[in-house]
Amino acid sequence: MLDGVSLAMDAGDAMLLTGPNGAGKSTLLRVLAGLRKPDSGRILWHGADAFEDRSMHARHIAYLGHQEALKPGLTLTENLSLFARGRPLAPALEAFELLELRELPARLLSAGQKRRAALARIVLADAALWLLDEPSLGLDARAVERLGEALALHRRTGGMVIATTHVPLPLPEAGALALPGAPLEAAIDGAWGAAGAWA
Numbered sequence: 001m002l003d004g005v006s007l008a009m010d011a012g013d014a015m016l017l018t019g020p021n022g023a024g025k026s027t028l029l030r031v032l033a034g035l036r037k038p039d040s041g042r043i044l045w046h047g048a049d050a051f052e053d054r055s056m057h058a059r060h061i062a063y064l065g066h067q068e069a070l071k072p073g074l075t076l077t078e079n080l081s082l083f084a085r086g087r088p089l090a091p092a093l094e095a096f097e098l099l100e101l102r103e104l105p106a107r108l109l110s111a112g113q114k115r116r117a118a119l120a121r122i123v124l125a126d127a128a129l130w131l132l133d134e135p136s137l138g139l140d141a142r143a144v145e146r147l148g149e150a151l152a153l154h155r156r157t158g159g160m161v162i163a164t165t166h167v168p169l170p171l172p173e174a175g176a177l178a179l180p181g182a183p184l185e186a187a188i189d190g191a192w193g194a195a196g197a198w199a
């Protein structure tokens with residue numbers, strides 16, 4: 001499904017992954033995140049193979065999947081603290097207007113608030129490469145604006161973004177990679193493969 005896919009990123013770059021349902025966008029993101037090994041091809045970070053040193057690769061990555069990965073019984077502050085490694089929470093909470101909700105258990109957050117919390121975790125991660133699977137899913141217009149500001153700040157400071165989407169995202173001057181989708185038999189055969197490199 002991902003045969004022949006090749007992309008390279010530099011500091012400040014952004015890339016949009018598009019394509020029909022089932023085209024392999026989420027799969028490619030998971031491969032890039034080091035969560036799934038490609039059948040063939042390589043992921044290189046400054047020339048070093050990501051799968052030879054997964055913990056090194058993980059340090060460069062902040063990955064947002066479809067699930068928000070919040071512990072429902074913990075407050076937002078407690079949830080984010082799990083990822084903070086001593087970094088202050090306030091800038092990440094502020095970026096998505098979550099300060100007033102910080103003492104609420106995650107189970108009481110609305111779908112859009114949970115998405116904002118998951119995005120705050122990405123900001124907090126302080127990672128060079130953000131891998132975002134449909135980051136604007138469930139966000140209202142104001143939150144999409146805040147997302148745009150967070151993305152712009154990340155890129156201005158040398159960060160990189162790869163995002164899947166079915167809708168326009170506030171990501172100006174992003175490159176685009178359209179995955180065409182694959183015949184059902186190819187998906188069933190498990191024709192995985194990816195090649196990628198970024199300087």
Ligand SMILES: Nc1ncnc2c1ncn2[C@@H]1O[C@H](COP(=O)(O)OP(=O)(O)OP(=O)(O)O)[C@@H](O)[C@H]1O
Nearest residue numbers: 001019020021022023024025026027028164187190
């Ligand atoms: N672990 C897996 N084993 C086998 N097939 C899988 C696995 N995960 C996903 N697939 C299949 O791979 C294809 C690509 O899935 P993927 O989630 O990457 O698509 P997508 O482009 O992100 O789709 P969407 O736009 O619906 O989010 C689908 O046909 C899916 O059923």
